[in-house]
Amino acid sequence: MKQRQETTIPDIVVSRLPIYLRELTFMAQEGIAVTSSQELARRLRSGSAQIRKDLSYFGGFGKQGTGYQVEFLCQKLREILHLTRVWEIALVGAGDLGRALIHYGEFIEHGFRISLVFDNNPQKIGQRLGELTIMSTEVMKDEVRRQGIKIGILAVPASAAQKVAEELVEAGVGAILNYAPVTLSLPAGVRVQYVDPVIHLQRMTFYLK
Amino acid sequence: MKQRQETTIPDIVVSRLPIYLRELTFMAQEGIAVTSSQELARRLRSGSAQIRKDLSYFGGFGKQGTGYQVEFLCQKLREILHLTRVWEIALVGAGDLGRALIHYGEFIEHGFRISLVFDNNPQKIGQRLGELTIMSTEVMKDEVRRQGIKIGILAVPASAAQKVAEELVEAGVGAILNYAPVTLSLPAGVRVQYVDPVIHLQRMTFYLK
Numbered sequence: 001m002k003q004r005q006e007t008t009i010p011d012i013v014v015s016r017l018p019i020y021l022r023e024l025t026f027m028a029q030e031g032i033a034v035t036s037s038q039e040l041a042r043r044l045r046s047g048s049a050q051i052r053k054d055l056s057y058f059g060g061f062g063k064q065g066t067g068y069q070v071e072f073l074c075q076k077l078r079e080i081l082h083l084t085r086v087w088e089i090a091l092v093g094a095g096d097l098g099r100a101l102i103h104y105g106e107f108i109e110h111g112f113r114i115s116l117v118f119d120n121n122p123q124k125i126g127q128r129l130g131e132l133t134i135m136s137t138e139v140m141k142d143e144v145r146r147q148g149i150k151i152g153i154l155a156v157p158a159s160a161a162q163k164v165a166e167e168l169v170e171a172g173v174g175a176i177l178n179y180a181p182v183t184l185s186l187p188a189g190v191r192v193q194y195v196d197p198v199i200h201l202q203r204m205t206f207y208l209k
Numbered sequence: 210m211k212q213r214q215e216t217t218i219p220d221i222v223v224s225r226l227p228i229y230l231r232e233l234t235f236m237a238q239e240g241i242a243v244t245s246s247q248e249l250a251r252r253l254r255s256g257s258a259q260i261r262k263d264l265s266y267f268g269g270f271g272k273q274g275t276g277y278q279v280e281f282l283c284q285k286l287r288e289i290l291h292l293t294r295v296w297e298i299a300l301v302g303a304g305d306l307g308r309a310l311i312h313y314g315e316f317i318e319h320g321f322r323i324s325l326v327f328d329n330n331p332q333k334i335g336q337r338l339g340e341l342t343i344m345s346t347e348v349m350k351d352e353v354r355r356q357g358i359k360i361g362i363l364a365v366p367a368s369a370a371q372k373v374a375e376e377l378v379e380a381g382v383g384a385i386l387n388y389a390p391v392t393l394s395l396p397a398g399v400r401v402q403y404v405d406p407v408i409h410l411q412r413m414t415f416y417l418k
Contacts, residue, residue, distance in 0.1 A: 014412055018411035018412055022391075023392060043394075045392065045394060082415060082418075083414060089410075096312045097309045099305060099309070100305040100306045100309040101406070106390055106405075106407050110410075110411070112410055150417050151413070151414075153406075174417050175410070177410060177413075182235070183231075183232060183254065185252075193410070193412060195406065195409065197310070197386060198227070199227040199228060200402035201360065201384070201402070202226070202230070202319070203223055203224050203227055203400075203402060204360070205292060205360075205384065206291060207384065208383050209291075
């Protein structure tokens with residue numbers, strides 16, 4: 001089966017692929033060589049039919065009755081998600097959250113590296129943060145463009161997020177992970193993912209008595 | 210129209226209500242008294258029909274031709290999401306992320322308060338973190354149960370997350386915000402929300418060239 005055009009793959013399917021990859025990577029680490037959609041579904045508490053359907057968008061990868069080769073499927077998912085390279089990231093905001101993100105070990109393990117960090121606080125500019133030096137947001141656009149960075153992380157207050165996001169997009173960024181508690185308004189084609197713990201919590205309190 | 214039973218409301222609808230509430234709260238702060246599903250959709254870059262349909266699960270709240278009263282709708286959404294009280298939270302993990310969460314000002318503004326923090330590192334136990342004293346995970350179950358806490362936040366390594374989550378559930382927790390990069394296996398009825406920046410980033414690199 002031929003891989004379909006990316007544009008025809010529903011985003012909800014794409015959103016599940018990293019979760020499959022994460023679990024399959026655990027399984028590979030546990031020494032599991034072959035698995036089934038049933039086993040993967042059990043571990044993820046999801047449905048095996050959905051997993052098979054999701055993977056079928058990309059060709060399926062499993063043989064009827066023999067299951068999936070775990071390492072092979074990991075590799076294929078990495079290729080599909082463009083994870084066979086290291087992605088450089090520009091982090092904006094060097095507060096508590098920015099610091100936690102700089103020290104977060106999972107990024108580099110999974111092919112992401114924060115290589116620039118910006119803040120607008122004169123007291124912070126020029127200070128070291130991990131292995132980086134905090135730069136002024138005034139030079140952000142030029143630096144991000146010069147280094148060809150395509151991913152930005154916003155760890156700034158809500159009031160600053162829209163302006164910073166627009167500047168990142170002008171500098172060539174196409175994907176933004178936004179920790180600021182605000183919905184961004186950006187050109188079509190720019191991908192945004194939101195991390196807002198309050199939103200996550202409020203979604204659950206609905207179910208609590 | 211009568212409010213429907215919670216069990217008949219799709220979780221995807223519930224997941225959008227906090228985002229409506231957040232934006233409507235901004236609008237109230239901007240002094241906007243009346244709005245429309247079109248204006249809300251434009252600000253959220255979503256569809257107005259979806260907003261009307263989502264709100265219709267709870268009675269609608271708008272009059273044909275006159276739009277929504279912003280403050281009234283905020284209040285109704287807070288009631289629906291059970292946000293007319295303060296929710297106490299038990300935080301597990303006092304590392305960089307735990308520290309960032311303790312200092313995150315948005316929680317208390319939105320009716321959440323981290324009132325217990327636990328770690329298993331003897332060097333950290335007994336230390337202050339913000340206004341709290343870090344307690345041992347050995348007393349976690351008893352303390353969480355004693356205080357009747359229903360929400361937990363996991364800021365622990367992936368290897369510890371499942372065990373900690375099980376203990377929280379045994380202590381009466383019904384909602385977990387999990388920052389550990391691992392899928393949890395918990396009893397049906399326990400709500401889990403995942404925050405994993407790697408997963409969010411991988412979902413976007415699919416679209417980057």
